[in-house]
Amino acid sequence: MSLSPRETLLRLFDKAVEVADPTRSLADYLxxxxxxxxxxxxxxxxxxxxxxxxxxxxxxxxxxxxxxxxxxxxxxxxxxxxxxxxxxxxxxxxxxxxxxxxxxxxxxxxxxxxxxxxxxxxxxxxxxxxxxxxxxxxxxxxxxxxxxxxxxxxxxxxxxxxxxxxxxxxxxxxxxxxxxxxxxxxxxxxxxxxxxxxxxxxxxxxxxxxxxxxxxxxxxxxxxxxxxxxxxxxxxxxxxxxxxxxxxxxAPSQSLASAADLGIELGLQPEVLGDAIEGEAREIAEQHAHLAILRQKNLKANNSPLLLLSGGELTVTRLGNGVGGPNAEYALALALALNGQVGIHAIACDTDGVDGAADVAGAVIDPSTLARAHQIGLDATAYLARNDAHSFFEKLGDQVVPGPTLTNVNDFRALLIYPET
Known part of the structure; x- marks a missing residue:
């Protein structure tokens, strides 16, 4: 049975965390x-x-x-x-x-x-x-x-x-x-x-x-x-x-490489954008949204979906008093920048299971994110303005909460891009 886009993204995140488990490789260095x-x-x-x-x-x-x-x-x-x-x-x-x-x-x-x-x-x-x-x-x-x-x-x-x-x-x-x-x-x-x-x-x-x-x-x-x-x-x-x-x-590079390998097994075309990306979360999100839309335009109907992977450590300049973290803020800004673009799904999580100070790894988004938010009275722009991304995704049921992962190779981001139909 084929996986849904959300299931695919969660599998990729789980793989990135699994590879970074200290019990897998620490003994080799002792x-x-x-x-x-x-x-x-x-x-x-x-x-x-x-x-x-x-x-x-x-x-x-x-x-x-x-x-x-x-x-x-x-x-x-x-x-x-x-x-x-x-x-x-x-x-x-x-x-x-x-x-x-x-x-x-x-x-x-x-x-x-x-x-x-x-x-x-x-x-x-x-x-x-x-x-x-x-x-x-x-x-x-x-x-x-x-x-x-x-x-x-x-x-x-x-x-x-x-x-x-x-x-x-x-x-x-x-x-x-x-x-x-x-x-x-x-x-x-x-x-x-x-x-x-x-x-x-x-x-x-x-x-x-x-x-x-x-x-x-x-x-x-x-x-x-x-x-x-x-x-x-x-x-x-x-x-x-x-x-x-x-x-x-x-290191982050090993987790991204393993996620890319899994992506190939799942029939995707992976590309690692970098394992050391830094910058303001919402600004990087806008760049990635622009890149994803451009890449999608070059996909033909019979092409396999693209998988854009990246790691590093994004930052948030806190202007509001909400509950957020770099990964959730990236995901919310990405959803706004994509504006419901059909065929583009994404996940942004911290591999330690903690995004900012919250016991939440991050969030997933899909083309329906903004529409679903509007239906229940959530103003995505306002939530982003007050750095309250965790609250936004909690209300949508789109948080990723793995609990303590017992490792930490920083941010994991994946954009799954299907051909336009």
């Missing part, structure tokens, strides 16, 4: 368990699943990893702690201190395995200087609402932290450290994944201040004071990084 003391640490929305994969290979081992509330896994030996994401909380602060305590007194004969995935920036919480948790939370919320790209946000986060920008690796020195990472950032730069807790960075506090000024973010005096001085971020040539190996073992 060395033999060291004979001396071995400490496992980590943070991120996939970190508990990663720890589960480590225990399956290594057996008993000590350590602490911090994951998002609801993302814990039943590990027997590694302690799984939960905290808030995307805005840090007191639990994250407490757990980070316990994690750091595990690294005290290590020697060059010891070994540290770090498990880092997207979400670690919020979950590893250790404010620098005299910055309070409340001030750190306010800055983080402002960054998320500003529309700044993830790379710039993470530069600011590094210089406001005692663990990011290589400082976690410094805490483990002189032990050998292997960091296994799942990428959720465009370009898969290890320095950006979770704000690079085991990776040096040559940016400065002044660079962070420039970003704050660029995006008109108000910050407390304590934050400006920390950034105006030399922070603890390690330069890339810091000797405390000489024993560190950073390895990205799962």
């Amino acid at each position: 060395p033999e368990k060291p004979r001396g003391r071995c400490v496992v640490i980590g943070a991120g929305k996939a970190s508990a699943r990663m720890a589960e994969a480590v225990e399956a290979v290594w057996g008993p081992c000590e350590g602490v990893v911090i994951t998002r509330y609801g993302y814990a896994r039943p590990c027997q030996y590694i302690e799984i702690a939960e905290a808030a994401h995307p805005v840090p909380d007191a639990a994250g602060l407490e757990h980070t201190q316990r994690l750091l305590a595990r690294l005290e007194g290590l020697t060059e004969d010891d070994f540290v395995l770090a498990l880092i995935s997207g979400g670690a920036s919020a979950l590893l919480t250790a404010p620098a200087g005299q910055i309070t948790l409340a001030e750190k939370q306010a800055v983080n919320e402002a960054l998320l609402a500003s529309g700044a790209p993830i790379g710039q946000m993470n530069i600011v986060r590094k210089h406001l932290s005692c663990v990011k920008g290589g400082q976690l690796a410094a805490a483990a020195w002189p032990a050998k450290l292997l960091c296994l990472m799942i990428s959720d950032v465009p370009g898969d730069d290890p320095a950006l994944i979770g704000s690079g807790p085991t990776v040096g960075d040559n940016s400065t506090g002044e660079d962070a201040l420039s970003i704050i000024r660029q995006w008109s973010i108000d910050v407390p005096r304590s934050v400006a004071r920390v950034l105006s001085k030399k922070t603890g971020v390690l330069g890339t040539d810091d000797p405390r990084l000489s024993n560190v190996t950073n390895t990205v073992f799962a």
Whole structure:
């Protein structure tokens, strides 16, 4: 039995998530368990699943990893702690201190395995200087609402932290450290994944201040004071990084390639537009709508449907007070730009199952989206204006809610384009 367009899109998203499951490939990157003391640490929305994969290979081992509330896994030996994401909380602060305590007194004969995935920036919480948790939370919320790209946000986060920008690796020195990472950032730069807790960075506090000024973010005096001085971020040539190996073992490109392969099996013509697309969600949506309509005009009636795939990390400049996220906002803007164009369907979801701060991965749209919204009194333009895309799709029943996916390779977008009839 042939699949409907919606079923096809959901199958493609499920495939992208499945391929990024840490239990599929992490073991291939693990060395033999060291004979001396071995400490496992980590943070991120996939970190508990990663720890589960480590225990399956290594057996008993000590350590602490911090994951998002609801993302814990039943590990027997590694302690799984939960905290808030995307805005840090007191639990994250407490757990980070316990994690750091595990690294005290290590020697060059010891070994540290770090498990880092997207979400670690919020979950590893250790404010620098005299910055309070409340001030750190306010800055983080402002960054998320500003529309700044993830790379710039993470530069600011590094210089406001005692663990990011290589400082976690410094805490483990002189032990050998292997960091296994799942990428959720465009370009898969290890320095950006979770704000690079085991990776040096040559940016400065002044660079962070420039970003704050660029995006008109108000910050407390304590934050400006920390950034105006030399922070603890390690330069890339810091000797405390000489024993560190950073390895990205799962990335968005792999998920998009697997979705493309599935698309071929389903009789589609896949094309990957890119795995590192950045920009304002509604602007990228308009570009993709224009591209989809152009591609459709070149399809003949007997051609197989096209499948346009893309990943990366879109942003939202928050102007309203609605409930939304980059993927839902993209989907709503795409629906408006397509304006009911027959034969074009789409999905936009975050592979971690959380779009923005909502426990919703994203949404699906089809040619009837706007008409169905109008029938029940929903003004799509107004919902987009107040950044309330999640509420819009909830009322239509078009949300994608997979629950915790236990991985995170960022945005997954697919446009399914049928020939015009």
